[in-house]
Every structure is written in structure tokens, then in C-alpha cells.
Amino acid sequence: MQTWAGKRGIKVEYIESGQPQQNAYIERFNRTVRYDWLAQKLFDSIDEVQDQATRWMWHYNRERPNMALGGITPNQRLAIAA
Numbered sequence: 001m002q003t004w005a006g007k008r009g010i011k012v013e014y015i016e017s018g019q020p021q022q023n024a025y026i027e028r029f030n031r032t033v034r035y036d037w038l039a040q041k042l043f044d045s046i047d048e049v050q051d052q053a054t055r056w057m058w059h060y061n062r063e064r065p066n067m068a069l070g071g072i073t074p075n076q077r078l079a080i081a082a
Contacts, residue, residue: 036060 005012015022037056043049062074069077 032060 002012015026033053033056037052043052065071065073066077072080
């Protein structure tokens with residue numbers, strides 16, 4: 001995998017030794033992606049997957065209620081702060 005990634009200019013990052021919680025963040029994100037949109041349909045092309053990923057990330061980061069913000073969306077939080 002390192003050879004394949006290196007030939008394509010992809011840098012492989014590993015979790016730091018003694019920092020297993022770093023993997024938990026990645027696994028939580030992967031699970032959310034898998035269940036929230038990736039497993040919901042069959043895609044016809046990579047372009048379609050990229051488009052759906054962009055749309056999902058926009059919704060996830062800006063429009064989805066966030067429990068860390070008290071159950072409001074990030075956009076609502078920005079409006080309150082303004």
C-alpha cells in the first residue's frame with residue numbers, strides 16, 4: 001500500500017505510538033460515512049460518489065444538529081454569535 005500511495009503522491013499517516021484514541025476518531029467518522037450515506041445506494045460512477053460525498057459533508061458540517069452545540073446546527077450557532 002505504501003508503494004502504491006507513494007507513486008500517486010499520497011502520504012500515509014499513522015496514529016502516534018501510545019495514542020490509540022486517535023484511531024477512535026477515524027473509526028467513528030468512517031462508521032458515520034458508511035451508515036449515513038455510502039450504504040444507502042449503489043453509485044454509477046466515481047463522479048457521483050464524489051458529488052454525494054461533497055453534499056453529505058456540507059450537510060454534516062453545517063446543517064445537521066450538533067449535540068456538542070446543544071442540539072443546534074453550526075449555522076444557527078454562527079447566527080447567535082453574530
